Amino acid sequence: MKLRYSPASPYVRKVSVTALELGLGERIENLPTDTGDKSLAEVNPLGKVPALTTDEGDTLCESPVICEYLDALAGPKLYPPAGPARWRALNLAALADGVMDAALARLLEVRLRPEGQRSEGIMKHQKGKIGRTLDLLERQAAEGALAEGEGVTIGEVCLGVALGYLDFRFDADRWRDGRPALAGWYEGFAARPSMQATVPKAPTS
Numbered sequence: 001m002k003l004r005y006s007p008a009s010p011y012v013r014k015v016s017v018t019a020l021e022l023g024l025g026e027r028i029e030n031l032p033t034d035t036g037d038k039s040l041a042e043v044n045p046l047g048k049v050p051a052l053t054t055d056e057g058d059t060l061c062e063s064p065v066i067c068e069y070l071d072a073l074a075g076p077k078l079y080p081p082a083g084p085a086r087w088r089a090l091n092l093a094a095l096a097d098g099v100m101d102a103a104l105a106r107l108l109e110v111r112l113r114p115e116g117q118r119s120e121g122i123m124k125h126q127k128g129k130i131g132r133t134l135d136l137l138e139r140q141a142a143e144g145a146l147a148e149g150e151g152v153t154i155g156e157v158c159l160g161v162a163l164g165y166l167d168f169r170f171d172a173d174r175w176r177d178g179r180p181a182l183a184g185w186y187e188g189f190a191a192r193p194s195m196q197a198t199v200p201k202a203p204t205s
């Protein structure tokens with residue numbers, strides 16, 4: 001399989017962590033890709049990474065689809081069967097994806113607009129989404145609702161990657177302050193080999 005890849009993208013990291021958790025690391029070739037590349041638009045008309053071309057030659061777009069595909073291929077492991085546990089995992093994944101989306105939107109506001117033209121309102125709006133979501137997850141972590149060890153699901157994978165992205169891009173925000181349970185959970189999750197092998201490298205996207 002071939003993965004359109006950027007080492008700084010949290011969505012790509014989510015796919016890579018998923019693959020490693022499933023023992024699929026060796027089967028995926030990372031193709032470093034600039035999102036402005038014409039060749040990316042040929043496989044994914046949305047022009048986004050990640051995009052995964054399967055051994056059958058089909059290209060899957062969007063990290064939630066790719067992660068579920070990988071789990072179907074080598075699992076099931078990260079997606080619980082139909083029922084409450086599955087909804088919990090998918091909802092956690094959706095919240096964590098929302099944190100990534102808000103963090104990326106905030107970053108792009110800083111990156112793409114010259115100083116003077118940036119919207120403080122948009123940046124505050126995105127920061128608010130992240131803060132409220134992390135407060136909810138702090139309460140869940142304090143209740144022991146976040147899985148560890150062999151019990152982790154796609155929800156925890158997405159959350160771990162989202163928190164790692166905040167460290168990478170918005171370290172100065174100190175998301176751990178006032179959230180000791182979430183910080184404690186993340187410390188354990190970040191030590192997993194799949195996370196250690198995928199630490200974001202270059203501040204380029």
Ligand SMILES: N[C@@H](CCC(=O)N[C@@H](CS)C(=O)NCC(=O)O)C(=O)O
Nearest residue numbers: 009011035047048049050062063064
């Ligand atoms: N919802 C998508 C988001 C992917 C995404 O936004 N990737 C960024 C890189 S972090 C990208 O390719 N941006 C280029 C663009 O939107 O044109 C997913 O989960 O895969």
